[in-house]
Amino acid sequence: MSVVIDPDAKLFAKDPQASLSSEESFVWSRVGSGIRVQDLLALCPWPKEQSLQLLEELLKKACIEYQTDLPPEILKQLEKDETNNIGKILDRNFRTEVWQRLKKAKSDNPFEILDLKVTATDHEVKQNYLGLSRRFHPDRFFRKDLGEYKKLLNQLFTSIQKAYEKVKNTYDREAVLRMMKAKKSDCKKIATNLAKESKQKKLDPELEKIGRAEQLFQDGLKAQDQQNYLDASQCFLRAAQLNSDKEIYQQSYEKIRPYVEKIKSKDLLKKAEEAQHAGSHEEALVYAEQAFRCDSQLFKAAILVGQTIVNLKLDDRYPDALEFLRRAKAGMAKDPNPCIQLGRLYQAMKETSKAKAEWNEALRRDPKNPRAEKLLSK
């Protein structure tokens, strides 16, 4: 595979170890203490391919070398690697190129990284990108022991990928160029921007709160769509607490409150009934009262309240029980249960005539109700 020579690379001459042909000595003499490949090729009288081939020969014979502005430690490392296994797999020029390109990569200029002029077209960008990828893709050295060069290669490959992403098409290229121009000329602006940013950082917790509130609001809407009203109301409430300026949070909370209350009251009623079955009437009373307070249409809860008050024989609460059961009776026109319970209440209040009247009413509502009959017979 032929050596690809970076046109911007600088060469310098070393003492030739082998004999050179006349053309090769011509080229070698022009290199001197430092010349760019481009300029050297311009000086040579032969066609470009031939000159490149001569250069390649000289590089192989180690008469000329890439001039590197790499720090001395790395140069020493390159010398050391010459003799070990890594040197056999990757030749010296390749390793030098890796280091130099990594240095270029640090400059963060995608045009430099991909060896492009700023006037490059889409096609040229792609060609360079593919050419460089082919040379530095880790698969080229699959399973070969490259020591620390493995990490360097990966870094280089990643930088090539990221540079390509930035300059793939015309719009992105223009954006990159604008940013680079801005960086050069607006150092003052950058300074003031930094000052603004550091001020903004103090406001950040506030912004974060607002962001979180918005996120909670979105979650609440999602939950609401799924008819998960409990979660939704919690989300809206927390959102409203975090950001009390936005009215919509509070409004949303108010809107679904009735649903939530209904759900809560149903839960409480269930708990009350369970408690009653378990025999703990006090608990049942508490739950049933809460349930009815949440949802004043939940008449079953009202009945339960009345029932438990009678069961517990709480004299001082009989007027309350009366109120509850009367409401239940009014709300449930066809159900005999409130009447039955009212009857029991009157019986407990020792007003037998009223009790009888209630049980008769129960029978009227539901002629087949066995309980009413039983109570009447007593």
Added chain:
Amino acid sequence: MADYVLGIDLGTTYTCVSIVEGETPRVLEQKGGYRTLPSVVAFNPDGSTMVGHIAKRQAVTNAENTIYAAKRLIGRGFDSPEVQKAIQLVPYKIVQGPNRDPRVRVHRKNHPIQEISALVLKQVRAIAEEALHCPVEKAVITVPAYFSDGQRQATKDAGSIAGLDVLRIVNEPTAAALAFGYNKRLDKKIAVYDLGGGTFDISILDISKDTFEVLSTAGNTFLGGEDFDIRILEFIIQSFQTEHGFNLSQDKMALQRLKDAAETAKCQLSGRLETEINLPFVTTIENESKHLKYKLNRQEIESMTEDLVDQTIKICQSALEMAALKANEIDDVLLVGGMTRMPLVQQKVQEFFGKIPAKNVHPDEAVAIGASLLGQSLLEEEAPILLLDVTPLSLGVRTAGGYTSILIPKNSTIPTSATHVFTTVTDGQQSVKIQIVQGKNKLASENQPLGEFTLTDIPEASAGTPQIEVTFSIDSNGILEVAAKDLNTQREQSIIVTAASYLSEDEMIQLSEATKQESEAGDAIVDEIAPLP
């Protein structure tokens, strides 16, 4: 002696293996002339196993101990919606393993999914060694392009358990593109539509001579031929229920027979317009034998499954958008996977891309061929193929507040890496726990958990002082590696990685030993009987 690399297409329903001889790829055949192997494993009460055609044939009478479609479970968490859905659909038992991973329970023993796939790979290896008359160890295994990190790692583990040296995990659409464009010096943009037994992938590639660059990839790892079968199955069960008032899914053997019949009917209706499902003595209701006989025509199954195909077209649209291309800018469309034989699929793909799909790609074999070509290329001195594949899912860390901070966006060319500097929040904090997730959702909890790692032994300092730079690298297999460096001391930071559902080291060793012993104890591999007519 030639060093062969197996190209293994480990599919949900069928597996295919190929090698490269000189310059030509060749699919390896088994005794009986089969060119593919069902990815089915059955367990006998004494612990021995049956793999392939023979396992599939006895599935009806041994439904609870015959494992199929393991690829739908591999590398997923037990609590994931896909695994939970699979539990409802399969006759074998799936239980939770020690690492929150799913395991199949047969004959009162729990087997990790990696072991099931390893048994299929072992059989593949045996087939290859018999066909080539020499031992083979190296392999390239394919996975759906949309597979997550956990699913890829689990597949790689399955290969290791089977005693294979897995050179690369490669994406199925990319492998198919390789088979299509190898040695042809093309300059084309192609779309690979891969609808297999259990998964769907769409990849848009740009081929420039010997370079295969993936521009974008998208898919659904729980959408495939199996789902088409299930639609037909549900229809028959419903019809039977209406006619006889009995839910056939309660009878496991009937269900298995029905499933086979549904699959056969689906395949037949690709060539014919009408077919019949005929299962005499399918079940007994109140001591009376019932028979099942339904006519099914192409239009009916098309209307049953049209929404599935529409889902795939929608995903194709998003893949094109991500590649910044329009459908008419695609030069060629490749159809891969058995399900693409269905006329409705071909019709919809043709409508969407506006061109007739390429015919010189074998839908069952292209992926294995491509994988073997890649394998050979990796071992050659000057790798002739350059593959620029991408990662399908965004990689991020969970930040305070439960959001995802994306480090490596999806469709980034791999191998790639990104760094992030972490610090402590309390004085004297000595460890930092970081959660990595994969996916596109903003809330970290909605993404797939990749794993957790803890930075330990951080030198004591006030909150915010330590600067730990963590490098996340996704390698050429699409699998994550993590390294950490303390920027203050420039020394490597110790990290402990706990992945979401991998096998522990001990268990891996245990399983590899078990499979090695089995093969040494004189082949437990059952010979294939002559093919059915």
